[in-house]
Amino acid sequence: MAVTIKDIAKATGKSITTVSRALNDYDDVSHETKLLVQRVAAEKGYTPNLWAQRLQKQRTETIGLILPTRGPRLGDPFFGQLIAGVGDKAGEYGYDLLVSTQAPDRDEMAIYKKKLQGRQVDGFIIVRTRRQDRRIDYLRQTDFPFVVFGRTEGELDYPYVDEDGVAGMAAIIEHLVRLGHRRIACITPPEELMFATYRLQGVQEALAQHGLDMDPALLRRGDLTQRGGFAEAQALLALPQPPTAIVACNDLMAFGAISAAQQQGFVVGRDIVITGFDDTPWAEHSNPSLTTVHQPIYEIGNMVCDMLIRLTQGQSLEQRQVLLKPRLIVRQSCGADAS
Amino acid sequence: MAVTIKDIAKATGKSITTVSRALNDYDDVSHETKLLVQRVAAEKGYTPNLWAQRLQKQRTETIGLILPTRGPRLGDPFFGQLIAGVGDKAGEYGYDLLVSTQAPDRDEMAIYKKKLQGRQVDGFIIVRTRRQDRRIDYLRQTDFPFVVFGRTEGELDYPYVDEDGVAGMAAIIEHLVRLGHRRIACITPPEELMFATYRLQGVQEALAQHGLDMDPALLRRGDLTQRGGFAEAQALLALPQPPTAIVACNDLMAFGAISAAQQQGFVVGRDIVITGFDDTPWAEHSNPSLTTVHQPIYEIGNMVCDMLIRLTQGQSLEQRQVLLKPRLIVRQSCGADAS
DNA sequence: ATTGACAATCAAAACGTTTTGGTTTAAGAT
DNA sequence: ATCTTAAACCAAAACGTTTTGATTGTCAAT
Secondary structure, eight states: OOOOOHHHHHHHTHHHHHHHHHHTTTSSOOOOHHHHHHHHHHTTTOOOOOHHHHHHTTTEEEEEEEEEGGGGGGGGGGHHHHHOOOOOHHHHHEEEEEEEETTTOOOOHHHHHHHTTTOOOEEEEEEEEESSSSSHHHHHHHHHOOOEEESSSSOOOOOOEEEHHHHHHHHHHHHHHHHTOOOOOOOOTTTBHHHHHHHHHHHHHHHHHEEEEEEEEGGEEOSSSSSHHHHHHHHHHTTSSSEEEEEEHHHHHHHHHHHHHHHTTOBBBTTBEEEOOOOOTTTTTTOOOOOEEEEHHHHHHHHHHHHHHHHHOOOOSSSEEEOOOOOOOOGGGTOOOOO | OOOOHHEEEEEHTHHHHHHHHHHHHHHHHHHHHHHHHHHHHHTTTOOOOOOOOHHHHHHOOOEEEEOOOOOGGSSSHHHHHHHHHHHHHHHTTTOOOEEOOOOOOHHHHHHHHHHHHHTSSSEEEEEOOSSOOHHHHHHHTOOOOEEESOOOOOOSSEEEEEHHHHHHHHHHHHHHHHTTTTEEEEEEOOTTBBHHHHHHHHHHHHHTTTTTOOGGGGEOOOOOOOHHHHHHHHHHEEEESOSEEESSHHHHHHHHHHHHHHTTTTOOOTEEEEEOOOOOTTTTEEEEBBBBBEEOOHHHHHHHHHHHHHHHHTOOSSEEEEEEEEEOOOOOGGTOOOO
């Protein structure tokens, strides 16, 4: 059936030891033997059995990514780009990417435990961090390699890559205040997510710096989906004193808010301005194009994967903790000209 | 370090054979021994080493999904939903999902070969089929399990799930013709993709049934991205005799076409109508909401994964080849009232 | 007392590969 | 001729688990 190292040994007249050492370029195997073994292996289509290798070498060369959601929410381009970034970098190193989705009937921590205790992955990438994140607590407690896209509350003594959401949202608020907006609403993510805290903090601090208090009625809790953004924007626009600006904490919710505004006859960018956060690939080409904060999700995927693989290979990281500077992208949804 | 079966054997005073058979519920192990072994294993946090199991059992319980693209294009909700559908179903069976990214260039087959020859997966899910698809040719030739989302040219003697793109596009054309449109443009996918052929066939046959020929100037080749749809719609709208309707073969390109039309001052749904295909989660909430053909990508992901796992477990499939009936979803982008 | 059946357990082999440490041969130095 | 060294190769053990087939002890029937 499948070609094994024994088949190559038989065909070459060498021992399985020599075949193995020839294929792995040991210096105590002659050049002639190496060429012979490698030729025969290629002819017969021999590929090492990975399970046998992993068992013997006690290495998996596999990255674990457990997506903290399931179902159609994975249509959110955030996840697609992240998987792309992680997957492409893992592929460069010859590592595998093991993806799991989180079903509601399955205990999240059980999945982590099973893969860790079964030594199925060399490390995990953690995404969409919560303020108190038991995933991170567990991995620290077991001293198992991981890298985080995001941060948590408390001691940040683990490697992470994050974008400065405080500064990003502050940049948006400052831009809107400069445009003359004083009644600014905010649609935030679910509060257990750590980035919700940072982004709201950025909004509130920037408002305070301009002597503006946020009217509590202008603070809505969204669920990161377009549908959620649509619903919250409808509620905001129905207020006795509706906002002149809606600051959504991610692009998806901003798209939903734009739809809600447009359906009520508002011209977005003139009658009301709406902003997002992420700069998903779609933001530039939507109508109107979306003002947002650029977050290089694909590149972050590359970075966290690179860091994790280096960690699992015993290499030191040049930077253990990276906080990316946000970049404000001004487009039509806040009134800028098409560009 | 990690708890092995030897540790449990030592702690229980039983042989490793008995421990294994107790954990795997063999009927020749006493109930008392089973309880003892299972208790000790739980206390010590024992999880079997998966590589050892896979080596011994010659089973991987892993599904291979090699996404035929790289980089930010994975932000396309098609891929996110597919991964969700496959991942959720794999999780239900306790199977792993191994995701790789690889553009369809000359290295593509090397990844398939490596995973197949290394017995790293039990089977593959193939997506975004081409008219001549060397992936499918290779898997058939090697008699390796796979299930396809889509079809190819020629003999369809493999298990697949697809949606009837001919009928779906025909339904759109008929709807537009009924609305009075006679100058209908079409933005197709790259022609090597098999579904491009089916969808264009649906367009052309439906037009012919109404005595309409497609003006070659109204046939544009897109690349499935929003940006591509934008560019093609711009070209179409710049024609001396622009179309009154643009039929895009996927939602992303339709969104791009909508943006292009709106930027030129057209009211989509009144001045021009635009349709898509997929019914991505965003189609309903965009502005205007998009008329499209529903394609249950998440459910298809479930189905192909289910079929593949059954195949790898030696079960027969109730249906080896599923052609889903399309469902036309009429929304505002073709002039329907908001609903 | 002997034999047969059954419950329960266990040693050994197996899976495919890598690594450790041993063996053999040939060449060069003494 | 003898000893040493280096090149090249190989047998055995190892990795952790599962499966096969053997063994042991007990009980019931003859």
